[in-house]
Amino acid sequence: MAQFGFENDLQSILKLDAPITNVPTARWQRKSSSPDAPASDGLSPRKSVTASRESSMRQTGNTDDATILRIGGKPVNAPEGYQNNLKVLYSQSVTPASVRKTRYISSTPDRILDAPELRNDFYLNLLDWSSRNVLAVALHNSVYLWNASQGDIILLMKLEREEDYVSSLSWTKEGSYLAIGTSDCNVQLWDVENQKRLRSMAGHTARVGSLSWNEHVLSSGSRSGHIQHHDVRVAEHHICTLTSHSQEVCGLQWSPDGRYLASGGNDNLVYVWPRVQQGSVSNARQSVCSWSEHQGAVKALAWCPWQPNILASGGGTSDRHIRTWNVNSKSCLTSFDTQSQISSLVFVPNYKELVSAHGYAHNNVVIWKYPSLTKVAELNGHKDRVLSLTLNPDKSTIATMAGDETIRLWKSFELDPTKKRGLAISASSLIHQSIR
Template sequence: MQGRSNSAQQNMLSDLYPLTPQRSCSQTPLLKRTPSRATLSISQSSKKKRRFSIPNFEFEATELRASPASEAAVEETDADRFLAVRGSTTLPLNTTPRTNRVAKSFGLVDDRVLNCGETSATPAQTKVRSILRRCASELFNTPRTTSAISAKSNLAVRKQFIMALDGPGISLNLFASPMAWSHSNCIGVAFKLNVYFQNLDTRVIVRLCGVPAADGMVHSVDWGGTANPHILALGTTCGIVQTWDSLTQMQITDWSDDDSPVGGIHWNGNMLAVGRKDGRVSLFDIRSPRQVERVEGHRRHVIGTKWSPDGRCLATGDQSGSVHVWDMRAGGHVTANDRKVLMKHEGPVKAISWAPWQNGLLATGGLFPDGKIQLWNINKSNSPLTIPTETNVTALHWSPHCKEILSTHGLSWEPWHVIRRAEPPAKQAPRTPFSNSMTVHAYPSCDKIVSVNAHSAPIGHACIGPDGCSIFTVSPVEETIKMFKVWSAPAGKGKDDEGMSYKCAIR
């Protein structure tokens, strides 16, 4: 019965697929295979015979016989990876004259597509497949576009300053804050015993005030923010604190009952925070003739003060590197997870900046021997993000329009100076990518976006404009003040910088 069945199948296959006279298809492996549905349907239905046109195929026993070694190990081939390789199949694909015409029109008639077997691809075919696969992968890749707000589209494109001011006599003290930019677009600068300001809209330069030599040099200045844009506060090295009206050029208040030298100062509405050398922070109200409150917690000179954008918290940094955050409504330190928020640098901290678009995000920068930028979240007690620079970090400013932060830098130092805690040499200091530069970093990746050598000498201080796009930097050694456009404001915001002069003098 087995022999008769095999003979019948052989006769059926010979009727459907006549073989060539030179070759025979009577091998045992072929005859033992089970007929497919296509064969049965063709042999049983006369209607389907008229619809199918199957070409002649030549079968060889050597191609159909599977070796034991090929079943044990899988070998890499050059066949198309999107088609299954069936080298031992006994039947062809169900092709018709119509499918052949369609395949030819699309260029698919070749031995790789219609004959699912392994063929050796030529180098030209391999190259074409690589090109096609690369083109297909590019369709799924979304190209990154640079935002027009980012510093990569502004400062990185034009690295030159757009305004320069002469600044002879600016304090060389690294802890000083001798420059501020008002919301009425006036730049105020302290020159030894005097304070000058220039209206950047009218270009008028005015000497606002001066202090006696007995009161010390003007150490820090700051404008009154959005609440009092025409009021400027100054503090001297002998503890004098005064406020002046730039419109009338008249003195408003004089808080001179404290002889402790002034450090950093910053406005919050009608409240002025003043850091002192003995570690105190004095709080003054412009409506009161005397100090209204004092905050104690530092042990060294408080050289950095900054109110949060909502006016709730005050961050202060001292000469020893300690940073405290005060909750002025609660009358004490800010706490996170029932712990005081205390931050520490290895060097003095003057540069402090709050992010205007995220509550509780604070950036601090350390001077020698620290040289690091740390990004803190005061609402969490986790470790900060750190950007090592090995230079003096003199100022920090967040962009109000995008998640980027700008830092200004001074001298750098050798690693052995940090170990010995020695003073870095002023003339022999080595240069690093951050030396005397103005650098913009991305948040939270901390990647460097652009770095510009703003001055040929160390940058002592910097202030941001009312539009949140431009920065003024000052180099006391170079005696120059420069303005750079770092960011762009979104559509409908910011001021136009066209028409600004490229060179003018403030004195």
């Protein structure tokens, strides 16, 4: 009998439909019975609802039908005249991940082109990208064209003598014609569409290592230190000769507005020349300004497309500095030591950045924010010094040429930053193609 009595007592204790005695008073009951309890408002606990729900559970004795939490339905409106006294002390709008934009710069090139017999000469300019998306490359005594849109490669020309070599390249603005400087002191002009040489212009006494176009005027720089202007429309093409450099002219760039020609030489000097005016050839022989701050050869020259009066120059191994100049005030704006030989510079308008190509000792490419010259990214992969770089027509990709006989294409400046990154392309899975 004692056993049955114990079971009845246990069942009585476990019953949920009967009030539990001899337990501490619930917290909500203590607060409601307190004389200074605050009045109920929209931010207080729902005491009345809780009490009525518990009372309902006691009356029915059915816990299965009791609604503990109801999801759905319309929210209860706040009482009339209700005011929220809470104040926002700090807030920050969060941009959804789908809208947030971050720029990704791949550490591996988009494509690699093999360039056998590439001449590893710091002072030459053997790479140029046309406005029609055709990349011109000089390999020893030949010039090859790679159509970046279609992937086709053609041999444009080859010098007759094996000992001669191509020393410079430059496209016209329209991309229809290509100027070619050679080691035998000549400048050739080619019609690319018809693969036909239009003329060969003599006049230099040493190899032609640099070229630059300004409409119908072609400027050529020689190892002799001389710069010649050619009017390619007429038979008597020679306009005038500039003779201020004492050593090889390895850098030559016309400004985007056609007002100035910048020249850099192995004599560590930078000159800025005025545009050749009709009937005033004598004035063209006088430089607008010159700078001697560099302590090494100046091959790298670049004009800022959104500030036509700003010129950037880079020095060789003994200098290693990027310097920017204001042609109007004739002053140096910035001077920055890159700790590496500078072979080429180009401004990229898509992100207002400056890109530099380097030889000893880093053999890499660096993207800088302009004008602060804070480093954005480094592009590594070349096994020898980077000799030249050039920008494609839509300003999204640069091509770099190095002494390791490769040309690498870096798609670092696309304007759509929301493009999926995907996984980084491994070097073994890159698209390899021979330029010839």
